[in-house]
Amino acid sequence: MSDQKINESIVTDEIREHMKENRIDHMTYLPDMEIIDSDIQDRVLSAMHAYDPESYTAADVRRALDHERISVEDFKALLSPAAQPFLEEIAAKARAEKQRYFGNSIYMMTPLYISNYCENYCIYCGFNCHNKIDRAKLDEESIERELKAIAKTGLEEILILTGESRKMSDVEYIGNAVKLARKYFRVIGLEIYPVNTEEYRYLHECGADYVTVFQETYNSAKYETLHLAGHKRIFPYRLNAQERALRGGMRGVTFAALLGLDDFRKDAFATGIHGYYLQQKYPAAEIGFSCPRLRPIINNDKINPMDVHETQLLQVVCAYRLLLPSAQIIVSSRECERVRNNLMNICATKVSAGVDTGIGRHSQENIQEEKQGDEQFEIDDRRDYREMYDAIEKMGLQPVMSDYIYV
């Protein structure tokens, strides 16, 4: 996909009209956004621009596979079209690396959406502020009900998510949710709008230790056409979120490109080296990758990930594993049971279970009191905790609820 072309499955007539309107400069920070002194963005983007996936040959892939440790150059070869015929061998190497670092362990977690109010206009996302969906924000009592209901299943790790609205879900609100979560969970991650270093520090002190931010695409020109309004439109503030989170004391950060928005090979490359460079700069940081593909949303069931088929998804996930063997790799419930099982067997280390991307749907009381909001995207793998646990065991793997201690 070229810089200019857009994944047509995303675009509706309404969006087409909005795209004609004037938009703010996506590369200029807004006044409340912290600017950190860092060269990571320049390094990631210049490496990505220099990467030409078509220039790699079978010989380059062979050389990469023969190396014990994968260099950035090898990573480029493994993500190239030339690597596709080697996928079986790549998968075997990725599996061996996963076993070396993680043995049989597969970590389990679930996301908890506490609010779906959003100020952004990301044209592919179900939460976007122009999409007419039922909005909801859980109060503390409802959050605690959800936490209790999830904890009852046996899960010990939770990822707290909000739509990206500072107004509707401010840092204090999220911090309070984290404090409640600490009563029931050992591992707490956040997937919220990017915040400043001191705000990350506050959330860390509340009990969160992991931060996930999807950059969606690292192609800033394409990013601009997909994120038409809201804070999220500011590309560099988002790209530097993980570094701010680490400076704020978080233990780990997760990276992702939403595959299908742009040239997936370049986006996957940028995602990988973003994690790689930050790990070099902050050696104690635990790096994670999430590997989402585009999914249908409410009011647009046609959205699809274009040229990112299962083959390409596997290639990307294996390349991440080989570049950073110790990285946590999460496979979203956007993928079907068959794909997730096989990715766990080969290269992924973490799965979600009992997923609902809507609001207030875990506890019976919240459901009865109709505190729910609509979901962010359609999930595919609907297995609950027990089904997932059993499936992992059946594959000869070990479900692990927590490998973490809050110190």
Add this chain to the structure above:
Amino acid sequence: MNTDKLIIGGHEFDSRFILGSGKYSLDLIEAAVKNAGAQIITLALRRANQGGQANILDYIPEGVTLLPNTSGARNAQEAVRIARLSRELGCGDFVKIEIMRDTKYLLPDNEETVKATEILAKEGFVVMPYMYPDLNTARDLYNAGAATVMPLAAPIGTNKGLCTKEFIQILIDEIDLPVIVDAGIGKPSQACEAMEMGAAAVMANTAIATAGNIPEMAEAFKLAIEAGRKAYLAGLGRVMHKGAAASSPLTGFLRD
């Protein structure tokens, strides 16, 4: 009766094989411990469920000494906190210090390890520090009150064997503590070699956890470690190097 005991912090053990538990399916741990004849098993405290289901502690056979480790600690302070928590949870006084501030290679931070050892030894822990094999650090650990030193043979999980052999040998020769070779041992022959060198014990995890048949590999390690120990005690015979003994002695000309 076996008189060749491994003594750590005043506790006696017959087995010289320490088993790591982190990478197994839980139902295989028991078989691995049994076939390996292991009397000490390490346990990442961060992995030990405090309640909940599938508690790893339920899978560790009775009579086995738990060696909780501080993995996840990034500095001395965190390691100390984890060790104290471990004691509060009833995991005993043994603690293996693991401090890593590099998530890529998982190499131990020797300096922080010395600091944590000093604090915990004073609090009465039997401290077994995982370390990069450096003689100066090993001396500092001895002075700090460590019960053993646990130098790595190769980076964790690499199964590469005794990459740091020369340096481990220096520790064995110079440090008056049991030297337990930890990390990187990939096959029984490498464990055997470490024991022949005079290591007091060997620890392994990945090599067994990722083997085709876990109980059989556990047993193979047991036998190799016993063989190596026996060879060490017997005193290795002279190994001739090519050209090492000239048929006409170079000193044959000497008259007085």
